[in-house]
Amino acid sequence: MILLTPDEMGAADRLAAESGIDSYGLMVKAGYAVAASALKHFATVRRAIVLAGPGNNGGDGYVVARALAESGMDVAIHALGDPDKLKGDARTARFECPIEPQSLEAYLPQAGDLVIDALFGAGLARPLSGAVTALIEAIGRKGVPVLAVDLPSGLSGATGAPLGAAFHATRTVTFMAPKPGHYLLPGRDLCGVLEVADIGIPMRIVRAAQGGKLSVNSPALWRAALPHSAAGAHKFSRGHLGVFSGPAGKTGAARLSAMAGIRCGAGLVTLAVPASAEAEVAAHQTAIMQRRLDEADDLRDWLADRRLSAFVIGPGFGADARAREFVQALAERPTVIDADGISAFAEAPDELFVTLGRFAPHCVLTPHQGEFSRLFPDIAADDDCGKVEKARAASARAHAVVLYKGADTVIAAPDGRAAINANAPPWLATAGSGDVLAGIIGGLLAQGMEAFEAACAGAFLHGEAGSRAGEGLTAEDLPGHLPPLSAFS
Numbered sequence: 001m002i003l004l005t006p007d008e009m010g011a012a013d014r015l016a017a018e019s020g021i022d023s024y025g026l027m028v029k030a031g032y033a034v035a036a037s038a039l040k041h042f043a044t045v046r047r048a049i050v051l052a053g054p055g056n057n058g059g060d061g062y063v064v065a066r067a068l069a070e071s072g073m074d075v076a077i078h079a080l081g082d083p084d085k086l087k088g089d090a091r092t093a094r095f096e097c098p099i100e101p102q103s104l105e106a107y108l109p110q111a112g113d114l115v116i117d118a119l120f121g122a123g124l125a126r127p128l129s130g131a132v133t134a135l136i137e138a139i140g141r142k143g144v145p146v147l148a149v150d151l152p153s154g155l156s157g158a159t160g161a162p163l164g165a166a167f168h169a170t171r172t173v174t175f176m177a178p179k180p181g182h183y184l185l186p187g188r189d190l191c192g193v194l195e196v197a198d199i200g201i202p203m204r205i206v207r208a209a210q211g212g213k214l215s216v217n218s219p220a221l222w223r224a225a226l227p228h229s230a231a232g233a234h235k236f237s238r239g240h241l242g243v244f245s246g247p248a249g250k251t252g253a254a255r256l257s258a259m260a261g262i263r264c265g266a267g268l269v270t271l272a273v274p275a276s277a278e279a280e281v282a283a284h285q286t287a288i289m290q291r292r293l294d295e296a297d298d299l300r301d302w303l304a305d306r307r308l309s310a311f312v313i314g315p316g317f318g319a320d321a322r323a324r325e326f327v328q329a330l331a332e333r334p335t336v337i338d339a340d341g342i343s344a345f346a347e348a349p350d351e352l353f354v355t356l357g358r359f360a361p362h363c364v365l366t367p368h369q370g371e372f373s374r375l376f377p378d379i380a381a382d383d384d385c386g387k388v389e390k391a392r393a394a395s396a397r398a399h400a401v402v403l404y405k406g407a408d409t410v411i412a413a414p415d416g417r418a419a420i421n422a423n424a425p426p427w428l429a430t431a432g433s434g435d436v437l438a439g440i441i442g443g444l445l446a447q448g449m450e451a452f453e454a455a456c457a458g459a460f461l462h463g464e465a466g467s468r469a470g471e472g473l474t475a476e477d478l479p480g481h482l483p484p485l486s487a488f489s
């Protein structure tokens with residue numbers, strides 16, 4: 001599913017107008033879509049209160065009011081600012097609506113109300129005023145449901161961050177395509193159930209307006225790149241994943257990664273294990289092989305085997321000089337660098353980026369928020385940037401795919417492509433879950449998937465496994481609940 005930033009939506013609007021599409025007609029369809037949602041999902045409310053803002057979001061609101069009044073609902077309009085100052089389509093909508101707007105201050109929330117939030121949408125430019133903030137709080141205290149037009153007022157459609165106070169909507173109706181702010185947190189929560197209404201802008205125009213580089217993560221993005229088990233496939237043709245284990249007592253994370261790697265189809269998986277942990281690891285493994293590997297020289301000997309097609313380093317490994325040395329040696333091969341593999345470079349991020357920059361961007365960094373801040377402190381601290389922009393900036397700097405973890409995981413590639421992953425159930429945030437994700441991505445890389453597609457597919461499969469394993473899952477449950485890749489081809 002494509003995503004449009006509010007600016008791109010504005011471009012789509014302009015392209016639509018240039019192609020002769022009547023913009024007021026778009027506003028009418030937008031308003032009727034919201035009214036239809038109100039009638040379908042809030043039919044039992046006593047009255048609908050349209051809060052109409054000073055621009056076209058407000059204009060949509062007047063159309064909603066007219067449509068609901070025509071359907072017999074008890075409707076009132078409370079306008080922010082002077083309705084006589086409305087311009088263009090919003091002005092037309094106001095005068096085509098039979099209901100006289102009252103002032104915003106005159107609205108006293110009552111049980112049984114439905115608030116239609118048509119104050120601000122794509123044009124939100126600054127935090128809401130104190131009066132509007134107070135009204136949002138009064139509505140929240142009264143427990144009055146809110147149906148938001150395009151975006152809950154106060155929420156940035158670009159970043160998913162509120163600019164101060166914002167409505168917490170029960171449902172949001174947006175137009176033609178979702179925006180990043182509908183999926184990034186806390187925006188996704190503030191929107192409630194999201195509906196995307198078609199208001200008659202041809203998709204060729206919507207696609208022309210879209211930079212084409214930002215999507216909601218879905219199989220459509222990577223199904224063509226999935227490894228297909230050809231009839232003649234044998235274990236060597238499905239790649240060989242190397243996973244680096246930590247020392248005795250710290251081998252669980254790597255074992256989770258290795259299990260995930262073999263479960264998502266890697267033909268062979270080998271755990272590289274220091275002498276101290278050999279017995280411990282051997283006691284747990286069956287299908288997964290192991291190899292003693294202590295120092296960088298052992299690693300270089302192992303790397304001579306070109307059948308090794310991908311690696312995972314980081315889970316439980318230890319964030320030390322040895323980790324940096326190993327990552328430096330691995331950078332020439334597709335490698336998932338996770339956890340300690342990232343933190344090991346906290347004092348010298350550029351050392352990692354220079355090394356990765358010497359090769360094609362075939363590595364995947366999988367930082368959570370803390371690790372991201374350690375590796376990209378200036379990017380993490382830039383509040384003007386949303387999570388998509390941060391992941392993109394980090395990916396360009398690191399010359400690697402960056403999978404910026406969270407309940408709203410964002411995947412970005414150095415070429416600007418980005419995807420927001422939105423299928424992770426909340427209970428996926430459990431110890432070891434990240435180790436499994438690293439293993440899934442490593443397993444897909446080992447089978448020849450490119451880094452961006454492997455990271456997107458990995459994030460999606462991880463979320464699916466979490467949903468299938470259900471609440472109360474532990475990380476050990478995840479590999480066994482991975483859906484077969486054939487389910488997506």
Ligand SMILES: NC(=O)C1=CN([C@@H]2O[C@H](COP(=O)(O)OP(=O)(O)OC[C@H]3O[C@@H](n4cnc5c(N)ncnc54)[C@H](O)[C@@H]3O)[C@@H](O)[C@H]2O)[C@H](O)CC1
Pocket residue numbers: 009012013026027030053054055056057058059060119120121122123124125126127128129149150151175176199
């Ligand atoms: N193709 C579509 O998606 C369509 C969208 N429609 C609706 O149009 C709005 C966008 O309308 P716009 O006039 O550009 O902006 P807003 O109505 O969101 O904002 C109005 C105006 O308010 C000022 N402003 C911004 N922030 C604040 C603030 N915090 N306090 C006070 N005033 C503020 C600023 O000047 C804005 O311009 C979109 O969301 C859709 O709902 C079309 O109706 C149909 C086609």
Ligand SMILES: [K+]
Pocket residue numbers: 057117118119120121148149150151152153
């Ligand atoms: K709104």
